[in-house]
Amino acid sequence: MPDIEDAGVCLDRQQQFRFGRGLSVTDFTASEWCQQQVAFNLSAKLPKEVTETEAMAAGKKQHAELEAETAVEVEVETESREDMWALRLLATITALRQLQSEGLTREVFCFGLLQGCWVRGIIDQIELDAESRAIVVEHKTRFNPSLPSHAQKRTAKLQVLLYCALFGSLAASARQHLPAMLQQLRLDGCAPLGAGVAAQAPILAASHYVRYLWQGDGSELGQEHVHLDGFAVQQALRRHLLFWSGNKPPEMVPITEDWKCRQCLFAAKCPTGQGLARRPS
Numbered sequence: 001m002p003d004i005e006d007a008g009v010c011l012d013r014q015q016q017f018r019f020g021r022g023l024s025v026t027d028f029t030a031s032e033w034c035q036q037q038v039a040f041n042l043s044a045k046l047p048k049e050v051t052e053t054e055a056m057a058a059g060k061k062q063h064a065e066l067e068a069e070t071a072v073e074v075e076v077e078t079e080s081r082e083d084m085w086a087l088r089l090l091a092t093i094t095a096l097r098q099l100q101s102e103g104l105t106r107e108v109f110c111f112g113l114l115q116g117c118w119v120r121g122i123i124d125q126i127e128l129d130a131e132s133r134a135i136v137v138e139h140k141t142r143f144n145p146s147l148p149s150h151a152q153k154r155t156a157k158l159q160v161l162l163y164c165a166l167f168g169s170l171a172a173s174a175r176q177h178l179p180a181m182l183q184q185l186r187l188d189g190c191a192p193l194g195a196g197v198a199a200q201a202p203i204l205a206a207s208h209y210v211r212y213l214w215q216g217d218g219s220e221l222g223q224e225h226v227h228l229d230g231f232a233v234q235q236a237l238r239r240h241l242l243f244w245s246g247n248k249p250p251e252m253v254p255i256t257e258d259w260k261c262r263q264c265l266f267a268a269k270c271p272t273g274q275g276l277a278r279r280p281s
């Protein structure tokens with residue numbers, strides 16, 4: 001065990017409660033980047049203005065433009081949490097119908113039980129290959145016109161693998177898990193929606209990809225292919241769920257990725273960050 005002053009911060013009981021309520025795919029990608037940074041972030045509760053960079057805002061805008069290419073936004077008033085969740089599920093069914101009729105759909109809400117934890121996420125794009133198998137595509141927008149580092153590619157790969165796991169379980173077990181999910185979310189059951197989702201979902205292809213786009217002119221910088229790897233995703237889930245459930249203190253970044261610490265808001269507080277940020281670049 002490290003000395004307490006060398007340990008950074010751990011998740012408190014309230015933060016671990018997120019685990020019980022369920023996690024998003026972006027929670028996993030954040031902890032893949034640096035678990036210690038996630039713990040600092042949750043403790044500090046910094047406002048969006050501090051944590052959202054210019055590049056993040058530009059990325060959101062570009063994602064909205066991509067979504068507008070395939071969907072028409074309709075405003076629907078919701079009066080309850082049931083309304084909100086029913087709308088999400090209806091949007092998923094509509095997206096899957098669009099996938100079947102047009103071969104491509106974007107912004108697909110998915111959910112599922114992975115290693116006992118409810119996980120949800122929104123898949124950027126799903127397209128069908130020549131044999132009607134579903135290919136998951138993640139769009140990553142880049143401030144600079146270059147492909148990212150290995151660490152960033154690894155995080156994007158995990159994101160795609162988790163989406164594949166969710167999409168796979170949506171197809172196989174929406175009927176079986178939907179009542180438990182509704183109970184967990186304290187919602188009134190709406191089983192026909194689950195049956196519809198299960199009936200609409202096609203099977204997954206073996207290869208998926210991350211598409212890197214330049215924020216400058218929207219051009220494609222390159223693609224990184226991600227092959228389905230059930231073992232890798234189960235291992236990553238195990239590692240991150242130990243952290244998110246509070247059963248293991250956060251891991252800090254390895255020395256080979258010390259550049260993350262140089263751009264980290266918490267470097268001054270973090271024992272690893274202090275050491276690594278002082279190293280000459």
Ligand code: SF4
Pocket residue numbers: 034035036037038040252253260261262264265266267270271272273274
């Ligand atoms: S300084 Fe480095 S190890 Fe510490 S939280 Fe930031 S990125 Fe993680």
